[in-house]
Amino acid sequence: MIRIENLVKLYKDVKALDGLNLEVKPGQIYGFLGPNGAGKSTTILSTLGLIFPQEGRISLFDLEVFRDGKFNEDSLVEAKRRIGYMPEHATLWDFMTPVQTLDIIADAFKIPRAEKERRIRELLELVNLWEDRNRKVGKFSKGMRQRLLLAQALINDPDLLILDEPMTGLDPTGIAEFKDIIREQRKAGRTVFFSSHILAHVEEICDTVGVIVKGKLRVEDSLDRIKREFLKKAGYTIILETNVPVDFTGVDWRVSPLGERKYRIAAPDDIREELHDFVASKGAKILTMQVKEPSLEEIFLKMVE
Ligand SMILES: Nc1ncnc2c1ncn2[C@@H]1O[C@H](COP(=O)(O)OP(=O)(O)OP(=O)(O)O)[C@@H](O)[C@H]1O
Ligand SMILES: [Mg+2]
Numbered sequence: 556m557i558r559i560e561n562l563v564k565l566y567k568d569v570k571a572l573d574g575l576n577l578e579v580k581p582g583q584i585y586g587f588l589g590p591n592g593a594g595k596s597t598t599i600l601s602t603l604g605l606i607f608p609q610e611g612r613i614s615l616f617d618l619e620v621f622r623d624g625k626f627n628e629d630s631l632v633e634a635k636r637r638i639g640y641m642p643e644h645a646t647l648w649d650f651m652t653p654v655q656t657l658d659i660i661a662d663a664f665k666i667p668r669a670e671k672e673r674r675i676r677e678l679l680e681l682v683n684l685w686e687d688r689n690r691k692v693g694k695f696s697k698g699m700r701q702r703l704l705l706a707q708a709l710i711n712d713p714d715l716l717i718l719d720e721p722m723t724g725l726d727p728t729g730i731a732e733f734k735d736i737i738r739e740q741r742k743a744g745r746t747v748f749f750s751s752h753i754l755a756h757v758e759e760i761c762d763t764v765g766v767i768v769k770g771k772l773r774v775e776d777s778l779d780r781i782k783r784e785f786l787k788k789a790g791y792t793i794i795l796e797t798n799v800p801v802d803f804t805g806v807d808w809r810v811s812p813l814g815e816r817k818y819r820i821a822a823p824d825d826i827r828e829e830l831h832d833f834v835a836s837k838g839a840k841i842l843t844m845q846v847k848e849p850s851l852e853e854i855f856l857k858m859v860e
Pocket of ligand 1: 566569570571589590591592593594595596597598643752
């Protein structure tokens, strides 16, 4: 759906994209992760022809839209008909209601009147705003605003959704609601490409995660595999709670007590099974065992190394 090859974008002397390669396949929910300033928005804006990269190639669907420093305007227009886009800093008309807002957007897309009403209702139901359809947007919470922006992006029934930081600023409930709606999109046969700098946003919904740092894609894989790979490199930290105190003298792992029966254990690899056996051999039982997940910041740092 999206194929980017060796994309380079310079803003004066700032290299925002430094030979970026990326591929989003049909039906994927692709999480585009990276710290602030990594080049996520630059990638998205380039893909949509809203800024001009200097080098590389971009294809959307099977159309080559950018090559040799130039956009192919015809292909771009054709591709964009099938894309829904939610910008990073989108604004809404605060004095209008969701119905009025979508009405204007639908007119911009020249959606026929009869279809328009049906479509607006369908979209507002989808983003759980039907009950609020006649309230002014100015009174909406951040989560409601983001959902309305998503409805806007869906007005042309796109095959591909491109969302720039759609969950930033939402509380955990807002994030959960938004994720549900994204999952619905996949069921409806759409491909979703969205960016974020927060790990929790891509968890549980993305089949593929691409991590961009300093304008380059450092890794592209499932989040589970990225984490496992990271744990292999950085080592495992396990928090263990036992029913009675355990004497860990003689083990190879680094053990620091966190309480009377609670320990932090650092090891070069996954030692959960050995740990079970060890604790049992001491006549104790494990009450809880938790592998400490790496933070996204730790993963980013590792990627840059
Ligand atoms: N219009 C611009 N003029 C000059 N430099 C820019 C411009 N837009 C972005 N940059 C720079 O390009 C780099 C990438 O920026 P970009 O906005 O793509 O990052 P991002 O990953 O979207 O970050 P964020 O998480 O903050 O949204 C940054 O160093 C940024 O300062
Ligand atoms: Mg951005």
